[in-house]
Amino acid sequence: MPSLTFVLPHWLYWTMLAVFPVVAMIMARRGRSGGKRLYSLPLAYFVLITGGMLGLHRFYLKSIWWGLIFLPLFAAILFANAHQRTARATYSDAANIVRVSKGTIEREEPRIAEADATLASLKSEVDAAEEGSFTKKAAERRLQREERRLESSKTRLEEARADLQEQQAIAASSGDDRRFWEIVAFIAFAAILALVVIDAILLPFLVRRANRRLIEEDDEDEGEPLPALSGEFTKDYATVSSGWTGWIDRLSFYSGEFVSYWAVIAVFVYYYEVVARYVFNSPTNWAHEGMYLMFGMQYLIMGAYAMLSESHVRVDIFYAPLSPRRKALADILTSVFFFIFAGVLLVTGWIFAVDATRVNEVSFTEWQLTYWPFKWAIVVGAFLLILQGIAKLAQDFRTFATGRPSVPGKA
Known part of the structure; x- marks a missing residue:
């Protein structure tokens, strides 16, 4: 069998991370012929x-x-x-x-x-x-x-x-x-x-x-139009609020949806790695490093989306039975810990990113991928998280004042 010597260029790696999610988002929303x-x-x-x-x-x-x-x-x-x-x-x-x-x-x-x-x-x-x-x-x-x-x-x-x-x-x-x-x-x-x-x-x-x-085929679903979003995205979009906080919610939602499609890239890259390793006896020096760094950025940027959809892990034994007003009060009182965490993440991420950019830090492997974009992902993720925290705090005050959930999808 011939050997494979392909090494993913750095520019193609970053282009793939930027372009593929846009194409995937468009394909997920595009209509089908005749519905x-x-x-x-x-x-x-x-x-x-x-x-x-x-x-x-x-x-x-x-x-x-x-x-x-x-x-x-x-x-x-x-x-x-x-x-x-x-x-x-x-x-x-x-x-x-x-x-x-x-x-x-x-x-x-x-x-x-x-x-x-x-x-x-x-x-x-x-x-x-x-x-x-x-x-x-x-x-x-x-x-x-x-x-x-x-x-x-x-x-x-x-x-x-x-x-x-x-x-x-x-x-x-x-x-x-x-x-x-x-x-x-x-x-x-x-x-x-x-x-x-x-x-x-x-x-x-x-x-x-x-x-x-x-x-x-005479199918029950035949002829039904597809929604613009489906599955978990439809359910999570229901948590987007109205008013000025809705702009922040939509920013968190679309940034989270954008990076979520990176997981699809990982499927193809690891598929190539398996084929190259076991079919052509040519293991790569870039597949694993590129993907775990990508997943690190995804984890950071998805934080605001997870907060919007309330997907973070928490203990609900005391929180779940509370009324909407009491839940809002509990969130308001505990938000100080959230902002301390997010603020520290933003400041330390900024320090890491500036230092990495100044010295043009690269990885220690043969691939030598530039590290500073990953460090700036910490800053972006922390900034989105703080914005979403502000929107959540405003919605909690609104719920506490009215006694009704500010977003029906979060009731």
């Missing part, structure tokens, strides 16, 4: 590009049986690559032992040849020395020491020759295995690539056919 829920050709191509290796475009168009063809081929790639990695590790270990064994043989063979001549000379010295003399005893000790050294060299030489013969066979076998599984993985990848190319050509026809099938 019906129809498949989208651009979205089908988008799924083809990001998930074509798994046949996800076929599943998107409800072409289940054809989609299932991609899965065993993709599994074959994973299976082949796993065996390929095992064979590569075995080959590497065997090749290392072969290298060491050859070095041992090259070193010990001349040493043994020299030792034979040295032994003959030492034996002559022992025979020539006077019996019982110190010279004879010293010569005998040198002879014994040389014999032990020779025996040790012969043992190492025999072991090296045995290892060389054994590991050369293992290296040859594992090399053949590695080439075999490389071919299997390549064939499976080529088959998937061919299917993806064919589907890319057929996709307009497939989308039209899927839409005709939808129109023909």
Whole structure:
């Protein structure tokens, strides 16, 4: 399998974070043809590009049986690559032992040849020395020491020759295995690539056919128009107040919705990371770092949205049974702790951001992503949180004065 060397450029990373949520927000609100829920050709191509290796475009168009063809081929790639990695590790270990064994043989063979001549000379010295003399005893000790050294060299030489013969066979076998599984993985990848190319050509026809099938279905929901927002966004938008606080609520709502679509980016990036790592044996040095930094910014900027929709974790055992007026009073009295926290977050975030901008701080990894935008996200998140806190405090005073919730969605 070919290796992937793609590294996400910094400019593309920031463009993706800025542009993708806008496109997603527009797509979430756009109308459908005739008010019906129809498949989208651009979205089908988008799924083809990001998930074509798994046949996800076929599943998107409800072409289940054809989609299932991609899965065993993709599994074959994973299976082949796993065996390929095992064979590569075995080959590497065997090749290392072969290298060491050859070095041992090259070193010990001349040493043994020299030792034979040295032994003959030492034996002559022992025979020539006077019996019982110190010279004879010293010569005998040198002879014994040389014999032990020779025996040790012969043992190492025999072991090296045995290892060389054994590991050369293992290296040859594992090399053949590695080439075999490389071919299997390549064939499976080529088959998937061919299917993806064919589907890319057929996709307009497939989308039209899927839409005709939808129109023909006698469904209870057929013909019902889609709302501008759906699901959790519809429920959360009901918490937006009227008056001047409504502007702050809408700012919190739309900023939260904007960064929420970053989670979709993470799905595609981690999908690429898994494919690059396990299909092409090319793990990235940017996917994990880029995503956890992105999620850090999302966590900070979403704080105001979570406050607007009352999604923060809190203990309601005493708070929930209270009347709207008493809830408002409790919120007013405890708001001082909130503003202390948000103010400290704003000040410390400002210090961190200014310092990071001044020295142009970058990450310590090979990717070297600039850090100052992430530090400024602390400031933005704290500022939005303080604004939402002000709006919430004004609404609490309004509720305390009237005895009625200022926003029906928060009742």
